Amino acid sequence: MIINCITQQLHISKRAPHTIGTTAMMTLLLSVGPGSYVLVGENALDSKPAASAPVLPDGKTVVTLTSADLLKPPASIKGVAIAQVPPVVDFLYYPGQTYEGNPWSNWGDGVATPGKYYSAIGDHKAPDGNAFVYEYDDATKTLKKIVDLRELLNVPDGQYSPGKIHSRLDIGCDGWVYFSTHRGSTKVTTDEYGYKGDWIVRHHPDSGLTEVVAHGPAGKQCIPCSVLDPDRLIFYGGTAAGDSRDKRNLFFAFDVRKKSVLYSGYGGPARYMIFSKSTGNVYFTPGLAGRLFRYYPDQDGPVGLDVKLGLRAATQETPDGVVYTVSRDDAVIYRFDTKTEKAERIGTAAVGEPTYITTIDVDATGRYLYYVPGAHGDSEKDGCAIVQFDVRTCSKKVVAFLHPLLKQRLDYTPLGTFSTAVSPSGDKLYITWNGNLGGMKRRRLAWDACALTVIHIPASERLP
Numbered sequence: 070m071i072i073n074c075i076t077q078q079l080h081i082s083k084r085a086p087h088t089i090g091t092t093a094m095m096t097l098l099l100s101v102g103p104g105s106y107v108l109v110g111e112n113a114l115d116s117k118p119a120a121s122a123p124v125l126p127d128g129k130t131v132v133t134l135t136s137a138d139l140l141k142p143p144a145s146i147k148g149v150a151i152a153q154v155p156p157v158v159d160f161l162y163y164p165g166q167t168y169e170g171n172p173w174s175n176w177g178d179g180v181a182t183p184g185k186y187y188s189a190i191g192d193h194k195a196p197d198g199n200a201f202v203y204e205y206d207d208a209t210k211t212l213k214k215i216v217d218l219r220e221l222l223n224v225p226d227g228q229y230s231p232g233k234i235h236s237r238l239d240i241g242c243d244g245w246v247y248f249s250t251h252r253g254s255t256k257v258t259t260d261e262y263g264y265k266g267d268w269i270v271r272h273h274p275d276s277g278l279t280e281v282v283a284h285g286p287a288g289k290q291c292i293p294c295s296v297l298d299p300d301r302l303i304f305y306g307g308t309a310a311g312d313s314r315d316k317r318n319l320f321f322a323f324d325v326r327k328k329s330v331l332y333s334g335y336g337g338p339a340r341y342m343i344f345s346k347s348t349g350n351v352y353f354t355p356g357l358a359g360r361l362f363r364y365y366p367d368q369d370g371p372v373g374l375d376v377k378l379g380l381r382a383a384t385q386e387t388p389d390g391v392v393y394t395v396s397r398d399d400a401v402i403y404r405f406d407t408k409t410e411k412a413e414r415i416g417t418a419a420v421g422e423p424t425y426i427t428t429i430d431v432d433a434t435g436r437y438l439y440y441v442p443g444a445h446g447d448s449e450k451d452g453c454a455i456v457q458f459d460v461r462t463c464s465k466k467v468v469a470f471l472h473p474l475l476k477q478r479l480d481y482t483p484l485g486t487f488s489t490a491v492s493p494s495g496d497k498l499y500i501t502w503n504g505n506l507g508g509m510k511r512r513r514l515a516w517d518a519c520a521l522t523v524i525h526i527p528a529s530e531r532l533p
Contacts, residue, residue: 123162123518145421150466159523172516177234181490186499189234195254198232228263239297245271249292258311307338345407387435400424421451432495498524
């Protein structure tokens with residue numbers, strides 16, 4: 070996702086003590102060898118020992134590589150165009166993965182601004198989960214942790230705190246990064262663990278200030294789905310009930326400036342929404358596909374349209390008022406015109422075996438879509454194909470296969486992603502990976518480390 074906006078200066082806040090496991094403490098991570106650490110400090114003996122953090126060879130924080138092997142397709146890829154020039158790839162591990170996650174994982178969709186990429190990972194633990202937001206800087210090629218949810222929320226030990234950020238990260242015209250929180254387990258969003266609902270949170274990159282916008286804006290509901298109207302500063306959410314027996318999804322609209330709920334009602338989206346910046350309309354399907362509904366802030370409630378499409382993920386609006394979506398089960402790509410409110414199928418996204426896609430982006434020209442099939446696992450079966458879809462010709466091209474090269478060079482296997490973003494200039498694709506560093510366990514590759522790749526797309530592969 071790409072957003073350009075004007076920021077404002079605010080005072081920097083002080084940070085609270087770090088929290089690991091269920092015990093809040095001031096701690097020091099003492100290195101005892103490459104990739105190994107010991108917790109030292111108050112209550113350290115009462116805490117679960119830290120796991121080895123993922124590290125790159127020779128103490129590096131980033132590895133940059135390019136190779137003709139990035140363009141070698143696996144057997145599953147047939148009849149699909151392959152790029153002629155391999156990209157340059159920067160690879161980094163997310164810092165802070167210093168204890169055992171359940172697993173460490175990415176679920177929220179990140180956002181790119183000029184020179185920056187904002188993304189989130191979490192430990193997926195419950196009830197005392199934690200999740201983090203990071204800023205990647207193009208100039209320094211560094212990842213910096215900028216939000217620690219447990220530090221911010223400061224909930225009592227043993228009480229509910231979110232283990233995931235499952236929403237989009239969006240940037241308002243006020244310069245704040247907005248997102249919402251989600252549970253690490255369906256069994257802990259209950260009165261027993263003090264659950265009162267999840268949070269809308271925002272962070273100001275220039276000042277470093279992080280604050281709660283709202284707690285429980287829709288009651289005892291998790292908020293795995295969101296989109297922000299950056300100009301009106303209305304935060305739209307799609308929920309999952311705290312009571313896991315309740316399968317209904319709420320849709321709500323929250324006015325950030327007035328700190329008030331504009332609308333809340335059942336029949337909402339499960340995972341993604343369409344936002345039209347040119348009109349201020351937000352669109353969604355109940356669940357992941359079906360009839361499309363439109364909402365605008367001065368309406369009494371959502372209005373059903375004579376349009377059906379699949380909506381597991383969506384791009385931002387292009388300069389000509391188009392949003393592209395991809396369906397959940399069959400990976401069909403739809404073109405939705407926000408002016409005419411008409412939708413059409415323009416192709417299928419899959420290039421091999423995996424079809425599940427949870428994040429899709431369009432470049433600033435509106436011509437090229439980018440995505441990675443195999444979001445929840447199995448992307449390695451297609452060689453972790455990075456796909457470019459030309460909306461003019463409705464044709465697909467793979468710009469890189471990251472597997473098995475990353476496994477051979479760094480012993481890391483990318484397994485899927487819920488977060489991609491294209492730089493405003495269109496020359497970079499940021500991808501946050503759920504992946505494997507520890508090898509096979511119980512005959513499968515389990516998620517155990519989150520990593521970032523920055524794909525530098527050659528000009529010849531993106532400029533006609």
